[in-house]
Amino acid sequence: LIVRVLRERAEGGGTQRSADAAAVGPSLDVARILDAARPVWEAGSGPVHELVRVDLAAGGELVRSLAAYLDASGDVARAAARLVVHPNTLRYRLRRARERFGVDLDDPDTRLLVTLAVRLSG
Structure with a gap:
């Protein structure tokens, strides 16, 4: 998930290449929520x-x-x-x-x- 968050940030112009969970904080939680919401959305x-x-x-x-x-x-x-x-x-x-x-x-x-x-x- 951290790699995915960093990749999404890079697409938005971010340059950070490494991080731990604390460094990506809310973005990591959002990724988890989106993963959980995807099946509900698709149905x-x-x-x-x-x-x-x-x-x-x-x-x-x-x-x-x-x-x-x-x-x-x-x-x-x-x-x-x-x-x-x-x-x-x-x-x-x-x-x-x-x-x-x-x-x-x-x-x-x-x-x-x-x-x-x-x-x-x-």
């Missing part, structure tokens, strides 16, 4: 599942936008900068998720499920 259905399935088949733009938005704790300007898009473009994408798929990011349970879904989808 599930609903609006978030539909959004991820449809969007990934179309290239994943909406999933990447949701991931950036959630990683930025809902800060549209910061998430848009990370995606290199105008903030209004990100707002449009978030609105599309709500209107087309019924995904309400104001609901904490939905936000958690979307967070898990985008992490599990890659």
Whole structure:
């Protein structure tokens, strides 16, 4: 798991090549949670599942936008900068998720499920 965490960090630009469990702390716990949640996610259905399935088949733009938005704790300007898009473009994408798929990011349970879904989808 530690190697996987370091590999994921390297994909995000990290340069750390070795670590112990204490050094990767929360990331290690998240990896364990995602491993436990994967079978539940894969057996599930609903609006978030539909959004991820449809969007990934179309290239994943909406999933990447949701991931950036959630990683930025809902800060549209910061998430848009990370995606290199105008903030209004990100707002449009978030609105599309709500209107087309019924995904309400104001609901904490939905936000958690979307967070898990985008992490599990890659």
